[in-house]
Structure formats: structure tokens, C-alpha cells
Amino acid sequence: MIDLTVDVQNASTAPDLPSAEQIETWVQAALQGAQWQDGDAELTVRIVDEEEGRELNLSYRERDYATNVLSFPFTAPIPMPVTLLGDLVVCAQVVQGEASEQHKTLVAHWAHMIVHGTLHLLGYDHIEEDEADRMERLETTILTGLGFADPYVEVGN
Structure with a gap:
């Protein structure tokens, strides 16, 4: 087991x-799934509302909207x-909206966003198709190992 410290900051009213x-x-599941070998690890997870999410996305990615997860x-x-x-x-409201639109449970979508973001911190990306395939396969393996459905399978209405 990895000695992990996660500082969770809740700045959301959701x-x-x-x-x-x-x-x-x-x-922890994302680190294990990615076969983390670099010893102890620490990260911060900040949960925000749309205004802060939009400001950060604009400042760092030049996109004027709140997005689900920034790494x-x-x-x-x-x-x-x-x-x-x-x-x-x-961004709590974006995650909640996506879960509803995609007909997924809220907890499953939260798990997906945390796993997805953690993999980005480890250097995984989805810009190129082969990178996206690799990252999506790993996310699916991690999430199904946690008892969640494959996040990339569309669920009917």
C-alpha cells in the first residue's frame, strides 16, 4: 500500500x-492501477463551484467555462x-450535471473524475488517439476494480 496523503479542500456549496x-x-486505486513505484505521494483535491472552476479554466487553459476536472x-x-x-x-456542479446527462450515478462519476485527474498528474493524456485509448483502458480497469461500471459505455435513458 502506498503511503498517501490527500488534502481535500471543499470550496463548494454543492x-x-x-x-x-x-x-x-x-x-489510491489510480496510483496502484498505474503501478506507482515512486514511494510516498501527496496531492491536493480542491472541490469548487462553477465560478472558481471557470476562472481557473480561463486562466490556465484560456477556455471561458467551468470544466469537470483540472489537473x-x-x-x-x-x-x-x-x-x-x-x-x-x-467543479462539483459540472460533475453533477454530467452524471445526470450521462445517466450515471453521481458517486461513479466522481470516482471517474478523481481517477482521471490523478492519471493526468502521473503523465497520462488523451490528446493523441493511442494515448486516449491507453488512458481509457486504464481508467476502466481501475473503476471496474472499484466496483463501478465502465465509464465509457453509454448508458440508455
């Missing part, structure tokens, strides 16, 4: 947010005793 324990479980990897300038992976910012 209801039905996952617990810090759930978030840590999902991060900010961290590279230490000097060796450190623990690996600081970076920060995830998750």
Missing part, C-alpha cells in the same frame, strides 16, 4: 459531495522525501 475517505480510496502536476525543483503529485480541481 450537496452530495464525496467524502475525503472516498476521494483517497479513488486516488496541475507538480515537479519538485529539488529532491523531496515525498512525491508531491500536484493538485486536482473538480
Whole structure:
């Protein structure tokens, strides 16, 4: 088991947010699924409302809307005793809206966003088709291992 520290910051007024324990479980599963070998790890997960999500997405990606998850990897300038992976910012209202639109349970979509964002912190991406396929396969393996359905299978209305 990886010695993991997850700092969960709740800056959202949204209801039905996952617990810090759930978030840590999902991060731990992502690290194990990606075969994390670099020892202890630490990251921050900040849950925000749409205004802050939109501001961050505009500032860092030049996109003027709130998105589901933003990943900010961290590279230490000097060796450190623990690996600081970076920060995830998750917009609660976007996650809730997507879960409803995609006919998924809210908890399953939250798990997906945390796993997805954590994999981004580890260097996974989905810009190129082969990268996307690799990342999606890994996400599916991790999420089904947690008892959730494949997040990329469309669920009927």
C-alpha cells in the first residue's frame, strides 16, 4: 500500500459531495492501477463551484467555462522525501450535471473524475488517439476494480 496523503479542500456549496475517505480510496486505486513505484505521494483535491472552476479554466487553459476536472502536476525543483503529485480541481456542479446527462450515478462519476485527474498528474493524456485509448483502458480497469461500471459505455435513458 502506498503511503498517501490527500488534502481535500471543499470550496463548494454543492450537496452530495464525496467524502475525503472516498476521494483517497479513488486516488489510491489510480496510483496502484498505474503501478506507482515512486514511494510516498501527496496531492491536493480542491472541490469548487462553477465560478472558481471557470476562472481557473480561463486562466490556465484560456477556455471561458467551468470544466469537470483540472489537473496541475507538480515537479519538485529539488529532491523531496515525498512525491508531491500536484493538485486536482473538480467543479462539483459540472460533475453533477454530467452524471445526470450521462445517466450515471453521481458517486461513479466522481470516482471517474478523481481517477482521471490523478492519471493526468502521473503523465497520462488523451490528446493523441493511442494515448486516449491507453488512458481509457486504464481508467476502466481501475473503476471496474472499484466496483463501478465502465465509464465509457453509454448508458440508455
